Amino acid sequence: MTTPMTDGIMDQYRRYFKLGVSNWPVYHDIIAHLDDGRWDQAAALCERLLFTNKDQAGIHLILASIYLALGDVSSVTHSLRATLRCNISNEVTRTVTPLFVEILIAKSQSTLRRGNKSGAAMILDEAMQHTHIPPALLQRAVLHTYNKAYSSALEDVQRAIRLTSPNPDISVAEAALMYLNEHHADAFAALQRCLVMDANHRGGLALYSRLKARLSLGISKSVAHLIAGHAEAESEAESVLSVDPNSIVALVARSLSRYTQGRTMDAAQDMQTAWTAANQMTDTELRHTAFPLGRVKELYLAVLRSGAMANLQAGAPLEVVLTALNQAIRIAPDDATLRTSRGDAFMAFGDVDLAMSNYMAALTRAPESRIVSGRIGAIHFRAGVAALNAGDTQLAAGHVANACEVDPDNVEHWILRAKIAGIAGRHEDEFDCLSCALDLSPRHGEARTMLARLCPGGVLPARYT
DSSP, rough: OOOOOHHHHHHHHHHHIIIIIIHHHHHHHHHHHHHHHHHHHHHHHHHHHHOOOOHHHHHHHHHHHHHHHHTTTHHHHHHHHHHHOOOOHHHHHHHHHHHHHHHHHHHHHHHHHHTTTHHHHHHHHHHHHOOOOOOHHHHHHHHHHHOOOHHHHHHHHHHHHHHHHHOOOHHHHHHHHHHTTTTTHHHHHHHHHHHHHHHHHHHHHHHHHHHEEEEEEEEHHHHHHHHOTTTTHHHHHHHHHHTTTTTTTHHHHHHHHHHHHOHHHHHHHHHHHHHHHHHOOHHHHHHTTTTHHHHHHHHHHHHHHHHHHHHTTOOOOHHEEEHHHHHHHOOTTTHHHHHHHHHHHHHHHOOHHHHHHHHHHHHOOTOOOOOHHHHHHHHHHHHHHHHHTTOOOOHHHHHHHHHHHTTTTTTHHHHHHHHHHHHTOHHHHHHHHHHHHHHHHOOHHHHHHHHHHHHHGOOOOOGGG
């Protein structure tokens, strides 16, 4: 009928006996009953002895062993409690106390399973008066959790962790309580400690899935707020990033939210982090983020360019504007729009040569771009006007010819070219240039007037009437 627990109690008794505190004949009779399986008679003899003298720790220990074997937990608790009240040595106290606390914890657990939270708490309070061993702390954490006192529960679990060796079960408990306390990043770290110890830990994997679901919910909320233009988009994204700092979708959502607030530098920083994280992921991992690498790149470049242009309009120094544009061009060296934007930045600061260099590079990459051709044509046009005003018609003619070649759909280019041809006495060229201008804009007043002067009787060709 003995169990590891009863054997443990008897071991304590025998150690107690060897210390010379016991009366051998009396204890011999009790042990004889036990060895012969006469448990009830041994218990009765113990009770009689205690009736005359309760300060007999050895008898209380034997009774505890008997009651434990008989499944009478309440009597076991009573006997061990009585043992600790006796005048015993510190050594015996140190050996009996863990057994007593272990039984109280088991009793508390049983009481809690029956739904009696207050009763379980009272039993556990008694255990905590004797020691703060990890099992008692963990059981009290369970009670705190039942009462939704998650902060107190977390404190007990963390105290237990400090008193014991690394344990994946306790790490999962810590992670769960951190999650309930809204400490998502800490929960994630605790889970990682658990899974390092046991990669297949069921509780750890289940909680990890739950945390991932929480991330997905946070991302969904952030994107929804972003679409609706609400400020909560950033806070929702940050709740996700507190757990997973490299969540691409959350980084993108926060970046776009910050961009709409005019915080272009912060937005660009988030996009850079997302871009770096995306480049470190496999194709499979990226598919799970719902953000392919190309899409992250596209958004990152858009934020860099838009931020640079916003800074340019706000009067930021050229170096600040170029920092973002140069970063974008390093990522996408063949992007014509970025080259055009960098040309615009140089133009805004009066560096026509570097502006033209960037526009030509953009035109090489996007020959059909009317925006780029318009920028180049405008530079040639202004240079032509300047040369004409300086009296250099030959230089003016060369610039305006270039303007008409690169941007042939601009009426003003053809009118200026016609004026230069007229000054040079090349009236046929003047006529042809004005005809091109009117083909583009038949009702253009200046072009019609100039062409009429070249026509017999001032009558325009029939196609312009």
